[in-house]
Amino acid sequence: MAHASLSLEKVLTSPILDLGGGGEGIIGRIYGRQVTAIDNRQEELDEAPDGPKKLLMDAAALTFEDASFQHVTAFFSFMYMSHTVQAQAIAQAARVLRPGGTLHIWDAEISSAFPEPFLMELDVDAAGTPVHTTYGIVKEDVAQNADHFLSLCQDAQLNLADRQEHDDWFYLRLTK
Numbered sequence: 001m002a003h004a005s006l007s008l009e010k011v012l013t014s015p016i017l018d019l020g021g022g023g024e025g026i027i028g029r030i031y032g033r034q035v036t037a038i039d040n041r042q043e044e045l046d047e048a049p050d051g052p053k054k055l056l057m058d059a060a061a062l063t064f065e066d067a068s069f070q071h072v073t074a075f076f077s078f079m080y081m082s083h084t085v086q087a088q089a090i091a092q093a094a095r096v097l098r099p100g101g102t103l104h105i106w107d108a109e110i111s112s113a114f115p116e117p118f119l120m121e122l123d124v125d126a127a128g129t130p131v132h133t134t135y136g137i138v139k140e141d142v143a144q145n146a147d148h149f150l151s152l153c154q155d156a157q158l159n160l161a162d163r164q165e166h167d168d169w170f171y172l173r174l175t176k
C-alpha cells in the first residue's frame, strides 16, 4: 500500500475553494469558514467536519464567477477523477482564480489502479489535528504523477511555483 505522511500548517489567509472537499475534509479542518468546499457527492460533504461552506458541485463545471478565489486546493481529490475531468477541473480552477492566485495540489503518484485497487494510507497533521485515513480507487487508465498535472496546469496557463515529490505522493503549487 502507498503511504503519505504530511504536515499542513495554516498559512493561507484569503478565501479558499477546496475541490473534492468532502470525506475527511482536511483543508476545511484547517481553514474552517475561510473555505468553500465543493464535492459531487452529497454523502461525502455530509461526512466532512462542519465549518466550511459546503456545496454540491462538479469540479469540472464550477458555477462561480471568474476570479472569485485567491486559492484553490485539491487534497487527494484528482485521483478520484478521470484524466478528462482532471483537465476540465484544472481549467475551471484557473478560471475562478484571481490573477496572482494559487492552485495547490496534493495527490498520489499512481502507476496502476486496475485490476488491483490503488490504496493510499495517509497520516496527516492538519495544523495540529492528527488524521489517519486511507483513500482507494479501482479504475483503468488512471496513471498519474507530478509531470502529468504540471502539463495540465500549463495547458491552463498556470505557472509552477513549487514542486515537492515524495515516494508515493507530490505537492504542486501553481500561480495564475
Ligand SMILES: C[S@@+](CC[C@H](N)C(=O)[O-])C[C@H]1O[C@@H](n2cnc3c(N)ncnc32)[C@H](O)[C@@H]1O
Residues within 6 Å of the ligand: 019, 020, 021, 022, 023, 024, 025, 026, 027, 038, 039, 040, 041, 044, 057, 058, 059, 060, 074, 075, 076, 077, 080, 081, 085, 135
Ligand atoms: C479522497 S476523497 C476526499 C478527499 C478530501 N479532499 C479530503 O480532504 O479528505 C476525494 C473526493 O473527491 C470527490 N470528487 C470526485 N470527483 C469529483 C468531481 N468531479 N467534482 C467534485 N468532487 C469530486 C469525491 O466525491 C470525494 O469526496
